Amino acid sequence: GDSVTQMEGPVTLSEEAFLTINCTYTATGYPSLFWYVQYPGEGLQLLLKATKADDKGSNKGFEATYRKETTSFHLEKGSVQVSDSAVYFCALIKEPNFGNEKLTFGTGTRLTIIP
């Protein structure tokens, strides 16, 4: 079945460090890929997405590129801030067509940024 494998956490970095959170997926066809972020006590927010191979999603300084050859969608940010501390989830929708689009999530990676 479809699955998403995320880098194990927790991850602790100093402010302004470079961030990479690895994500690989298993799915047939051409899934859409997402990164969601969950701040403490809140619901999930879409951070970025990519819908086809070689697409790059970007938002708030975060980037991820859809690599079909390596089935990966790694999240990167050049300089993290304390406010980036949250749990990050990689996810996919296997067959994105309107009306039938369940998200399959990875286990989540807790990120803590130290001032």
Next chain:
Amino acid sequence: DSGVTQTPKHLITATGQRVTLRCSPRSGDLSVYWYQQSLDQGLQFLIQYYNGEERAKGNILERFSAQQFPDLHSELNLSSLELGDSALYFCASSGSFPTVTNEQFFGPGTRLTVL
């Protein structure tokens, strides 16, 4: 604010009881999704409704049921509750016309504690 509302925010109940969780989707969204977030299972898709009809089913127990009403709000009913049902339950919505997108917008969640 995602525009998705969930009530109640917290629910504490005893084993064997029945509870109802409510979700109001974003204005115009036709699809409602329910997800369960627990420490041992992570984030799992439960069920999806589209415009009042069940569209997809995931790892939803037979003790759980859901429905979507004509005004598009949805309810998730959990019965014969067990300790293991303690979790955060999220509702998400998608599918506003005329822009069709597979982005799901999440509510803040209902934290269920079964004692």
